[in-house]
Amino acid sequence: MHKEFLMGNEAIALGAIAAGVNLVSGYPGTPSTEVLETAAKRKAHGTYVEWSVNEKTAMEVAAGAAYAGARSLVTMKQVGLNVASDPLMSLAYIGVKGGMVILVADDPGPVSSQTEQDTRHFARFSKLPCFDPSSAQEAYEMVQEAFSYSERYQTPVFLRPTTRVCHGYASINVKDTDEYTVHHPDGFIKDSGRWVIFPRLSYQNHIRIEERNVRLSEDFSAYERNKIYYPQESPKDSSAAAQKGIAAGGISFTYVMEALKSAGTVPVLKVSTPHPFPERLALQFLDGLDEVLCLEELDPVIENELLRICGKFHLPVKIYGKLTHHVKNAGENSRDSVYQDIQNFLGLPAQDAGAPDAAAVQKTDSKTFTAKTADAPALPIRPPVLCAGCPHRASFYAVKTAMKGKKTIFCGDIGCYTLGNAMPLDMVDTCLCMGAGLGIAQGVSRIEPDTYCFAFVGDSTFFASAITGAVNAVYNQADMTLIILDNSTTAMTGHQPHPGTGRTMMGGVSSKVDIEAVLRGIGLAAVETVDPLDLEKAVTCVKRTAEEPGVKAVIFRSPCIAVTKPAGTVRILADKCISCKKCIRELGCPALTVTDGRICADPSLCTGCTLCSQLCPAGAMVMINGGDSNE
Amino acid sequence: MNKNIILCGVGGQGTVLASRLISAAAMDRDLPVMSAETIGMAQRGGSVFSHVRIGNGLFSPMIAYGEADIILGFEPGEAVRMLPYLKPDGAVVVSCRPIMPVTAALTGSAYNGDEMIGYLKKKVENLTVVESAKACGKIGSPKVLNILLLGAAVQSGALGLSEDDIRTAIKRLLPEKFHKLNFAALEYIRKHTLNA
Structure with missing residues (x-):
């Protein structure tokens, strides 16, 4: 073991390499991209890595390798899974021989995506196991465990980190190369009754999958990463107050643990396998509680599971979260929003909390601290733009x-x-x-x-x-x-x-x-x-x-x-420029600015693309070759 | 030691390298480190930040409001934007050079960097303003801004790391041909640090 400062995505790649991954395929997409890039950079001898043409092909390539007994990893972002969903849904019925981990990075916010879709639903929909890491260190270990589960149950499994886990860095403990597992694929063995999907096979496998998921739920209740964290000290007034607990998963779990350092002492259920849900462990958590607050990003998956369990076992526990408007139902959580949610929850009257005003909950984020800078001068707005010279x-x-x-x-x-x-x-x-x-x-x-x-x-x-x-x-x-x-x-x-x-x-x-x-x-x-x-x-x-x-x-x-190496920079001839600002009005190039009423080309940004000089009506923009100020 | 450090600026200013150097320096002292930063679309000319957390007992790489020991502002407006994260007695180290957003050139709504610095002076007791344009000119490279700010952060005492720690990290992370230039920046800022 040694320590490395790694991004969550790098940790996942190194974890897969430590687990002896034989093939990695994927299609780039924020926040998942660095997993495959790191796998290519740090791969062990004999490991094959490719950027596939899209996610569907990547999924099929990884499945083929796993059919042949290899350990395979396929990587994509959440919307990429939509593209790969055709092979995914059938593969869920067929299963694999070698371990196959499907890495899908979700993007609450969304920070750089079209949707806020939740891959935990896809896990449920495809009936596949899903692992949800809360930190870089956990992701490193979890991907190795995911390979073991995949092989033991002969099914592909999801590893679903979110943006802050993918892109968060930490000094983590990783294995030395001589501690790596070496996995030797034993090759594809012909068996059309196993590898060729037909209605009859799908029917039979459907029965097996449902039975397997009951076993997996049991198995996951004992999985060490699903855990109840009981407080060190018991609540002060245990007789009158309602017994409260918090359920969380992913990065939100870490926000909860940070908040509880000062916000109070309640038991916390950490859900690391949202599907199949660790039902027995959840029952143990719910036992004796009156109210539970669910803190998770994207959709209320944990919340719905707890509601289901309460219904199934007739438990008189109130489950609060997105569905009850106690927590905002869109956008990412933050340390501050979670702290606020917990404060509200612990401060609520015990008898009947009632649902707070939904609009007010959406705004809890900032409040007191941002109010401190309310008197600040207007801050510049910086929308992302095409680069200078693009x-x-x-x-x-x-x-x-x-x-x-x-x-x-x-x-x-x-x-x-x-x-x-x-x-x-x-x-x-x-x-x-x-x-x-x-x-x-x-x-x-x-x-x-x-x-x-x-x-x-x-x-x-x-x-x-x-x-x-x-x-x-x-x-x-x-x-x-x-x-x-x-x-x-x-x-x-x-x-x-x-x-x-x-x-x-x-x-x-x-x-x-x-x-x-x-x-x-x-x-x-x-x-x-x-x-x-x-x-x-x-x-x-x-x-x-x-x-x-x-x-x-x-x-x-x-x-x-x-x-590309810049061609040079454009200089503006002051005696020729008529300050018509056509270049600025029509191009929106970040290198072009107005200083004291005069147009300037910032030499540290300009690449000498000369587009501005081609539309300048006064011929005032000239190219300086060499690019010496922009090396 | 527990430290929460925020670095902020505009995409392309070198905040990431600076946060990497801080993390490396902390790891050299066997301290656990976590960090988080802007990646993706916002990097293209947008506001960017890094959170760096050093010490034991941490769960999350993110810093909460009112929790930062120090803010390294690579740009005055961005430093003001991050102020809600600062502890009541926290330090701010800021470059005085504003970067105009593209929207400013389009709409004619350029903002005033001096006004931001003035606001910081009013709000922050432990403030260091780095005359970055002058300093970069003296040192002879616009690329040392991140090291100047790191150096000023060291001098403020709020970073919890020494100049030698940063020096060692530079040696380890950067190619040798850049060492001399960056050491010159550290030395310059030690001699010229001006508490506002």
Whole structure:
């Protein structure tokens, strides 16, 4: 054993490696990405790691490895599980031979996601066991235990951390390499009665799964990470006051334990396996209690389970939480919100607490402390923006310029380019989920044939889930323009390689999948590739292509500025600048500022993309080559 | 020792490296450390923070309101934003150089950094203002802002770590070619720390 300062996601990867994982697959998505990246960096000899093209493929690759007796780990974020849900639901019936852990990171807030969906529901829905770690150290140990459970019960299992566990760091105890488990897969053994899903097999396995989950619930009641924490000292007045307890899971458990250092002494039930629920342990916790407050993020899963148990066993225990509006039902918990919730709970009159005003509960967060700075000067608002020099800005601007005055809809997608919605670009009219822009554009065009319908999609997203949309458009003779924003990386999640880059997570070089060739193969009417940083050419290209009949595409190709050496910086000639501010009004580039009424380009941000100089009517913006101030 | 430390600024200012150095220095002294920081979309020009917690008996990496021993503000407005986290007698170390949000250039609503510093002076007794532009100029690199603030935090006494602790962490975490520059920043700030 030794100590390392690790991010929760790094700890999960190291835990999987210590458990002898043979294969890791996944698709990037905040807050899950670093698990696979760390697995690639620190993998033991013989371990295979890949970024798959999307979550569905990743799930299938990991399942195949587990069929062959390997220990496999598949990683994704919560919305990625929606993509992988088809193989997941069937795999739950078939099961595995080698241990398989499905790492799905949930994102309360949401901090960087489309939804606040709760993977614990997916565990229930698919009837699979689910592990919910509360800290980096626990996640490290839990992933190893998850592999053991998976193998013992021959079923895939979920490990579901949330953002603050994934991205929290801690100095934790990890195994030395000579303490690692070495797992030798014994290979795939043909058995069509086991591996080929048919209605009869599903029926039989359904019966087994239900029986197994009863056993698992029993097993989990004895699992050391499900635990009742009894207070050191008993409550002061035990006769009159209602006996209260708190149930929590995940990061909220740590907030509860921090709060109880000063807020009071009540028993706490920590739920580390929300499915199957540790019923026997919960009964032991509920015994003698009058009221329980449930503190958890996303949906009231623990709360619902406790309600079910109280109903099943006719227990006269009041269960409070999101359903009773004692706790806010959206957004992430914080140390402060949990402290406030506990204070309210312990201060409530014992007889009948009643439900507090829901609106008031949503606002408990800040109060006294933020009131302290109520007299502060107005604070700057800093919405996330496209980086200075980002080629997406140029692409959006080219389409905007080309289509000025025309009736248009711009269907966006998931990636850095979602930020194209910000003023002044204002170029994202819709955004739903990965790859959806294509379908939305087609649907709108069916209802509004006089609208120029555009779908914007990034290169990684194109491979992940836009190709079927393009095939659909061609097959059904849609009229739309597909804009591919090809920056040769998966930028938003931290620059992962993808099929178009020709690089893999094993460090190898593979043949690049050519987006233009793919689109031509599908049969698009017109496909053109252009550099978005050449404004005039880009605008002409869009104008010409958009007028073609049927399905056509423009590929804007220019590398992500975050992984490219800057070309230089732009300098503004004071004697030429007429202070018309066109550059600022139309581009919204973070490098362009107004200081004492004059336009300046911040040399520490400017990359010399020259987009501003191409639209400057006074010719006042000149490029300085070399990039010496921006090394 | 138990310490709660908040680092805040704007994406790209180097808050993450500074929090890594603090954590490494604490680990070198065999102290348990936890931390949490902004990752993802908000990093692109948005407000960013790191919470660093040092000591025994910790459950959560997050710091609660009124619990921070010290705030390292890489930007005056961001330091004010984090003030609710500061203990009543907590320290603030802040760079005086404001960073204008993109929205300021668009709407003409630039904010005043001096006003923020003035507000901090009114609210915080143990305040150190780092003349970062001047200091970076003297040292010869804009990249030492994080080390200047770390150095000022050491000098304030509220960090619970010594300059030598930070020096050792720099040696361990950064490539050798950057050592001299960062040590120069530590030395500069030791000689020029100005309690406001």
